[in-house]
Amino acid sequence: MKTVNLERNRLAAYVQAQIKQFFPLDDQADLALIDAHVDEALLRVGRCIDQVRMWTPGQFDVLHSSQYCIFLYYLSNTIWRREKVRGVCTKLFLLNKALNAIDCFYEIELPEVFFIGHSVGIVLAKATYGNHLVLYQNSTVGKNHGDAPVLGEGVIMYPNTAIIGRCHVRDRSYLAQGVSVINRDTEPGRIAYQGHGGSLVFKLPGHDILADFFRDV
Structure with missing residues (x-):
C-alpha cells in the first residue's frame, strides 16, 4: 500500500503528533503501540481502498x-x-471524532x-455489520432497550438514515435519504422509503446500486 502526502515510515509519528496536539498527555508508550500495529491497519484500510470504485487501488492518501x-x-x-490497551485506543477514537465528526468506538x-461517503454525524453502536457497508453523513446505528440491529451484506445508508433496535436489515437493503428503520426488518435487494406511521415502502432498484460503490460485488 503506497502512502500519498506522507512517507510510510513517518505515519506512526504523524498520528502521534495529532494525538499530542489534541490531548497533550505525557504517554511515551502510545508511539510504540501505534508503530507496532500501523502496518496491519494499513493492510486493512488497503482492502477497503482496493474495493471502492472511486478510489485508486493501492494508494492511501x-x-x-x-x-x-x-x-x-x-x-x-x-x-x-491485539493489546486490549484502552488509553491509546481511546485517544485514537477521540482523534477520529475531533477530525472527522464520527462516533465509531474501537x-x-x-x-x-x-x-464512508461523508463522515460528519455518523454514530455507530455495537451491532452486527455485514461486508460492503456504505455510510453517509448523519447515519445512525443504535440499540433500543439493549437490542442491537443486524446489518447484512451490502447495506447502504444514505444521508440522515437510522437503524435502531431489533432490526434485521437484509442483504443489499438500500435506505433512501431520511429513512428510519426502528424495530423492523427490511426486504433484501430493495430500496426502503419512509411510509406512514413509521412503516416502510420497498421498491426494486433500477440497476445494481452496490456496483456503483464497489468493485467485484
Whole structure:
C-alpha cells in the first residue's frame, strides 16, 4: 500500500503528533503501540481502498478525510484486538471524532470492506455489520432497550438514515435519504422509503446500486 502526502515510515509519528496536539498527555508508550500495529491497519484500510470504485487501488492518501477516517478506526480496533490497551485506543477514537465528526468506538467490529461517503454525524453502536457497508453523513446505528440491529451484506445508508433496535436489515437493503428503520426488518435487494406511521415502502432498484460503490460485488 503506497502512502500519498506522507512517507510510510513517518505515519506512526504523524498520528502521534495529532494525538499530542489534541490531548497533550505525557504517554511515551502510545508511539510504540501505534508503530507496532500501523502496518496491519494499513493492510486493512488497503482492502477497503482496493474495493471502492472511486478510489485508486493501492494508494492511501492521509489527506483524504474518508480514507484517513477509516484508517484511524482500523488502527484503534487493531490495537484493541491485539493489546486490549484502552488509553491509546481511546485517544485514537477521540482523534477520529475531533477530525472527522464520527462516533465509531474501537470495540465495534466493522467489516473488512466498507465505504464512508461523508463522515460528519455518523454514530455507530455495537451491532452486527455485514461486508460492503456504505455510510453517509448523519447515519445512525443504535440499540433500543439493549437490542442491537443486524446489518447484512451490502447495506447502504444514505444521508440522515437510522437503524435502531431489533432490526434485521437484509442483504443489499438500500435506505433512501431520511429513512428510519426502528424495530423492523427490511426486504433484501430493495430500496426502503419512509411510509406512514413509521412503516416502510420497498421498491426494486433500477440497476445494481452496490456496483456503483464497489468493485467485484
